[in-house]
Amino acid sequence: MPDGSQKKPSRIQKRNRRVILDAALEVFSRHGYRGSTLDQIATEAGLSKPNILYYFDGKEAIHVELLAKLMSEWLAPLEEMDPDGDPQKELLGYITKKMEMSRAYPRQSRLFANEIIQGAPRMQPHLQSGLKPLFDAKCDLIRAWMDAGKLARMDPAHLILSIWAITQHYADFEAQLQVLLPDPQTAWDGAESHVAFMFRKLLTP
Amino acid sequence: MPDGSQKKPSRIQKRNRRVILDAALEVFSRHGYRGSTLDQIATEAGLSKPNILYYFDGKEAIHVELLAKLMSEWLAPLEEMDPDGDPQKELLGYITKKMEMSRAYPRQSRLFANEIIQGAPRMQPHLQSGLKPLFDAKCDLIRAWMDAGKLARMDPAHLILSIWAITQHYADFEAQLQVLLPDPQTAWDGAESHVAFMFRKLLTP
DNA sequence: TCGTGGATTTACCAAATGGTAAAAATTTTA
DNA sequence: TAAAATTTTTACCATTTGGTAAATCCACGA
Incomplete structure (x- = not known):
């Protein structure tokens, strides 16, 4: 159960976190923090919005990590x-x-x-x-x-x-x-x- | 009746359009187009949102003019x-x-x-x-x-x-x-x- | 001073937004 | 292979957002 999980990440976790961060970089770098939406990031990542929130605590957490x-x-x-x-x-x-x-x-x-x-x-x-x-x-x-x-x-x-x-x-x-x-x-x-x-x-x- | 009015602007019109553009500059310059809201601009200008839309056709029109x-x-x-x-x-x-x-x-x-x-x-x-x-x-x-x-x-x-x-x-x-x-x-x-x-x-x- | 047109507010919308709960699907482990 | 754990989806929700309609307010010229 990710989010802020301590355990060592599974294969799927590693891949999806990477995919999400890459998508978020694309979106945030164009529109800034406030101008970016989780839906945009989700679409760019090819995942659903709730699925993204399964891997990160929220919009801000993604931005901070980047x-x-x-x-x-x-x-x-x-x-x-x-x-x-x-x-x-x-x-x-x-x-x-x-x-x-x-x-x-x-x-x-x-x-x-x-x-x-x-x-x-x-x-x-x-x-x-x-x-x-x-x-x-x-x-x-x-x-x-x-x-x-x-x-x-x-x-x-x-x-x-x-x-x-x-x-x-x-x-x-x-x-x-x-x-x-x-x-x-x-x-x-x-x-x-x-x-x-x-x-x-x-x-x- | 402003918006895209042709008539020569009244004193009030001139003042308010200036005030709105100044407020919009403040907001847009910080948050970019997508990250800015009409409510922010309205607050910054000290006017109500509908009042702002009385002077400009919409969010994009303000940005374009700036x-x-x-x-x-x-x-x-x-x-x-x-x-x-x-x-x-x-x-x-x-x-x-x-x-x-x-x-x-x-x-x-x-x-x-x-x-x-x-x-x-x-x-x-x-x-x-x-x-x-x-x-x-x-x-x-x-x-x-x-x-x-x-x-x-x-x-x-x-x-x-x-x-x-x-x-x-x-x-x-x-x-x-x-x-x-x-x-x-x-x-x-x-x-x-x-x-x-x-x-x-x-x-x- | 009063009527009229410009200026402002009130009360709304529909869509978008960040986020959640729980069910369903899938993968891993025993 | 069956149970356990993880991953994904479905169905929501409250708030925010850009924008509108109509009522109200107010400045100003006759």
């Missing part, structure tokens, strides 16, 4: 930035990785954007406890690199925000991109090389 | 970029203007973001007819400036997209910003000077 998963997955590349590596290489590697993630997982990106635009009502604690310390640490690291003359001097916080802004934008504003640059393949390739060029020039002392 | 207004207001600064001016000055002026707008009118920015993230269901025609031609024209202008050696060479389309990405980000992700950079005043000042620095360095040949 956000928790999101945080850990999207913070990883930032964590991996190595203090002992070459500063330019580390930062550009991080930027490239983020662009690839935006390209590969635009739904996660939109889910996050929706939550933040809404005022982060269900995520603020996660931001405080998860994102903030890591952000501060990486700001310190970047500042140290700048002090060592390895990077052009600038505000590390706003540097990181710029990176997030641009990578996030290419995922979230896909609909606009498709109007302005009709060929998706060319657009993404152009985006990746432009972003690499841009930050290389910016970071070079 | 989007139309948005387009003309936010495209203006791009239009004003002068082909005969100094390229660096024109572009940096545009960037500064966009940052100021993000700071002053974050609700419009979020309204737009919500619509695009959702797939631009009500705005795609506007993008095609309004944004696309202007975007292409300005790409040509920037390319000409680059050909003349006045700006560093890069893909003009992605340059413009970078500008939009960053200015948009500071407006839409305010909730995240407040966690990472607790003092709003310092954050915004830092943002504006960082963005100016960043693009000056990028654009200098």
